[in-house]
Amino acid sequence: MDFSFTEEQGKFRQGVRDFLEEEIKKGYWEPACDAWVQGFNPEFTKRVAQRGWIGLTWPREYGGQGRSHIDRLILTEEMLRYGAPAACHWFGDRQVGGAILSFGSEELKKEFLPRIVKGEAYFGLGMSEPGTGSDLASLQTRAVEDGDYYVINGQKTWTSCASFSEYFDIYARTDPEAPRHRGISEFIVDAKSRGVSRIPMIDITGTEAWNDVFFDNVRVHKRYLVGEKNRGFYQVLHQLDYERSGMERLMGNYPLFEAIIRFAKENGLSRDLVTRNKLAQLQIEFEVGRLLIYRVALVMEEGRAPNWESSMSKVYCTEFEKRLACVAMEILGPYGQLKWGSKFVPLRGMALHSYLGSKGYSLQAGTTEILKNIVALRRLGLSSS
Amino acid sequence: MNLALTEEQEMLRKTSRDFLTEKCSKKFLKQMEECETGYSKDLWQEMAELGWMGLAFPGKYGGGDMSFLDLAVLLEEMGRACLPGPFFSSVVLGGLSILDIGNEEQKQEYLPELIRGERILTLALTEPGYHNYDASSVTAEATRDDSNYVISGTKLFVPDAHIADYLLCVARTKPRNGITVFLTDAKSPGTKCTVLKTIAGDKLCEVVFDQVPVPKANILGRLNQGWSAVQKTIQRAAVGKCCEMVGNIQRVLEMTVDYAKERKQFDHPIGSFQVIQHYCADMATDVDGARFSTYKAAWMLSEGLPCTKEVAIAKAWMGGACQRVFALAHQIHGAIGVTIEHDLHYYTRRAKAAELTFGDVDFYREIMAREMGL
Numbered sequence: 205m206d207f208s209f210t211e212e213q214g215k216f217r218q219g220v221r222d223f224l225e226e227e228i229k230k231g232y233w234e235p236a237c238d239a240w241v242q243g244f245n246p247e248f249t250k251r252v253a254q255r256g257w258i259g260l261t262w263p264r265e266y267g268g269q270g271r272s273h274i275d276r277l278i279l280t281e282e283m284l285r286y287g288a289p290a291a292c293h294w295f296g297d298r299q300v301g302g303a304i305l306s307f308g309s310e311e312l313k314k315e316f317l318p319r320i321v322k323g324e325a326y327f328g329l330g331m332s333e334p335g336t337g338s339d340l341a342s343l344q345t346r347a348v349e350d351g352d353y354y355v356i357n358g359q360k361t362w363t364s365c366a367s368f369s370e371y372f373d374i375y376a377r378t379d380p381e382a383p384r385h386r387g388i389s390e391f392i393v394d395a396k397s398r399g400v401s402r403i404p405m406i407d408i409t410g411t412e413a414w415n416d417v418f419f420d421n422v423r424v425h426k427r428y429l430v431g432e433k434n435r436g437f438y439q440v441l442h443q444l445d446y447e448r449s450g451m452e453r454l455m456g457n458y459p460l461f462e463a464i465i466r467f468a469k470e471n472g473l474s475r476d477l478v479t480r481n482k483l484a485q486l487q488i489e490f491e492v493g494r495l496l497i498y499r500v501a502l503v504m505e506e507g508r509a510p511n512w513e514s515s516m517s518k519v520y521c522t523e524f525e526k527r528l529a530c531v532a533m534e535i536l537g538p539y540g541q542l543k544w545g546s547k548f549v550p551l552r553g554m555a556l557h558s559y560l561g562s563k564g565y566s567l568q569a570g571t572t573e574i575l576k577n578i579v580a581l582r583r584l585g586l587s588s589s
Numbered sequence: 590m591n592l593a594l595t596e597e598q599e600m601l602r603k604t605s606r607d608f609l610t611e612k613c614s615k616k617f618l619k620q621m622e623e624c625e626t627g628y629s630k631d632l633w634q635e636m637a638e639l640g641w642m643g644l645a646f647p648g649k650y651g652g653g654d655m656s657f658l659d660l661a662v663l664l665e666e667m668g669r670a671c672l673p674g675p676f677f678s679s680v681v682l683g684g685l686s687i688l689d690i691g692n693e694e695q696k697q698e699y700l701p702e703l704i705r706g707e708r709i710l711t712l713a714l715t716e717p718g719y720h721n722y723d724a725s726s727v728t729a730e731a732t733r734d735d736s737n738y739v740i741s742g743t744k745l746f747v748p749d750a751h752i753a754d755y756l757l758c759v760a761r762t763k764p765r766n767g768i769t770v771f772l773t774d775a776k777s778p779g780t781k782c783t784v785l786k787t788i789a790g791d792k793l794c795e796v797v798f799d800q801v802p803v804p805k806a807n808i809l810g811r812l813n814q815g816w817s818a819v820q821k822t823i824q825r826a827a828v829g830k831c832c833e834m835v836g837n838i839q840r841v842l843e844m845t846v847d848y849a850k851e852r853k854q855f856d857h858p859i860g861s862f863q864v865i866q867h868y869c870a871d872m873a874t875d876v877d878g879a880r881f882s883t884y885k886a887a888w889m890l891s892e893g894l895p896c897t898k899e900v901a902i903a904k905a906w907m908g909g910a911c912q913r914v915f916a917l918a919h920q921i922h923g924a925i926g927v928t929i930e931h932d933l934h935y936y937t938r939r940a941k942a943a944e945l946t947f948g949d950v951d952f953y954r955e956i957m958a959r960e961m962g963l
């Protein structure tokens with residue numbers, strides 16, 4: 205057992221911090237909550253790519269660095285600590301690249317991985333549909349073979365980063381006769397394809413958080429089928445394990461955490477026993493969450509896909525993010541209700557944004573309820589009736 | 590970073606689990622709670638022969654030259670078995686403190702006997718009205734009398750004092766008003782011990798020191814400046830208790846899941862119902878959080894790294910986690926779990942006792958607040 209980081213890892217962390225501090229100092233961007241999924245900054249993504257920090261764990265032959273999952277966790281932890289605008293590359297880096305790497309053909313790997321690594325291919329996800337949330341196997345989008353092509357029809361929803369996405373990683377039914385888990389396939393669809401359209405959805409904070417994405421007779425060449433036909437459901441489970449695995453589940457609103465601690469100190473509120481107690485408890489919970497996530501990275505480092513481990517950490521951590529937002533609102537009192545841009549608004553409106561925005565954290569990428577099912581079934585061996 | 594046990598630690602875990610499964614049945618637990626001494630001399634000797642008392646001590650005192658992290662593995666297994674008796678008092682509170690601050694003569698005198706299972710030690714620290722583990726609430730006085738000291742005062746919640754041979758008594762030394770740790774003979778006249786009736790059925794005692802003479806040579810560590818050593822003992826004890834609790838709640842999780850798989854209602858195992866599954870998942874998360882935060886603190890202690898913050902995280906988290914885990918364990922077990930026919934109560938009662946000792950949740954939250962600069 206060893207809870208320390210190597211000297212090399214420490215240097216790497218410092219290198220990431222230096223880079224991000226320099227970026228802030230130059231005024232390129234301001235730290236923000238949820239910037240990993242809402243901060244679209246192609247120039248930033250380019251600069252991150254130049255350092256080789258996208259696809260960090262991927263093999264060198266596809267442009268990656270072949271580094272460890274702990275290194276990647278260090279990198280993302282610092283990105284989140286500084287609230288860096290990493291949304292352009294986040295999905296490709298976190299999960300779509302990995303999915304292509306695990307299941308895609310050599311041709312697909314060569315086409316996409318080097319471009320993701322260079323910060324030149326942005327991805328959105330097409331899993332959920334209007335009638336399909338937690339029960340993902342019920343999806344209705346169809347892909348019908350037509351010569352060398354599949355013709356895709358249907359609607360995806362809750363697609364993050366869709367306005368900026370150049371590609372969608374989507375799941376569609378390819379065999380409606382088969383048992384529903386065994387008739388789904390995964391495709392990469394160019395967002396510029398004829399028949400693809402998007403309608404933005406505004407979230408509770410007033411931000412364009414997602415899009416509805418429509419597919420109207422979209423023709424996709426067969427080489428953009430990822431993995432085996434009709435194996436898409438099993439592939440998406442694998443991909444979701446990675447989607448849930450990261451530090452963004454704990455640190456999505458980290459800039460608020462730092463800001464509210466500073467605010468409490470500067471305003472003498474931290475002398476109040478109740479406030480001290482609340483903030484200390486948050487810090488304790490934060491540190492425990494961090495350990496649960498590092499455990500996930502160690503599982504990946506062993507070469508296993510994290511399964512119940514990432515479900516557990518995501519459940520725990522998204523609940524933490526909600527509590528953090530609640531405590532921040534309590535500490536700010538009536539000022540907490542002021543929106544960004546208002547006279548008297550404290551902490552650039554981060555508390556309000558996070559309080560509202562965090563309601564969605566425990567829904568995306570597997571609801572808390574689905575994830576607890578996974579822990580119960582896979583970790584504890586309980587079975588459903 | 591690596592969260593796995595070494596091969597040696599895995600072996601220690603296995604052998605200790607096998608041994609305790611055989612020797613420490615629930616029937617035995619019940620006997621130990623009811624009997625006056627609270628431990629079995631035979632078992633104590635067997636543990637000594639296995640090298641458990643000496644595990645984390647240097648070979649020159651007869652110890653096993655292993656680390657505190659190795660001891661943590663053993664403590665986890667003891668917690669899993671709800672092992673009764675003075676192991677924690679003798680080794681974690683007594684022996685390791687002597688190793689820390691005793692002079693060579695004292696180490697030679699006390700440690701080999703402890704390691705052979707011939708002597709029982711404990712720590713007499715807390716007092717009536719004592720709540721927070723700070724120096725100002727130590728009021729027992731040691732007054733200089735020629736070359737000796739005379740101790741008077743009352744200590745409370747002293748574990749296993751009734752069977753101890755020596756007490757590490759934390760006292761306020763006059764005339765300088767500092768804190769000093771004394772090794773006192775538990776059987777000396779003037780030392781009166783009363784066993785309290787406690788939630789865990791362990792043997793916590795009131796110890797009254799009435800003009801107890803202690804030779805100067807029995808000062809452990811520095812005269813008047815003993816508090817920092819006491820703090821280290823408290824820290825180590827807090828982590829040690831956490832290790833026991835990891836074993837405790839891990840076992841409770843397993844028992845609860847097993848019960849949920851077996852117990853049928855509405856023609857189905859209750860563990861097939863989502864609400865029960867989610868309760869179990871919540872328990873598992875608390876157990877894992879407790880495990881990692883505890884082992885992180887144990888690892889840092891073992892490595893000699895400063896770990897005020899990590900100890901606070903571990904013990905504060907453990908307190909809350911135990912409360913949640915036991916609320917759910919009892920809910921899932923249903924009414925049988927609140928009877929003495931079922932084993933669950935042994936764990937419930939011990940967890941609460943551990944939560945209250947060596948700093949509770951509020952105590953460590955305040956330490957955390959200070960560490961954060963609040």
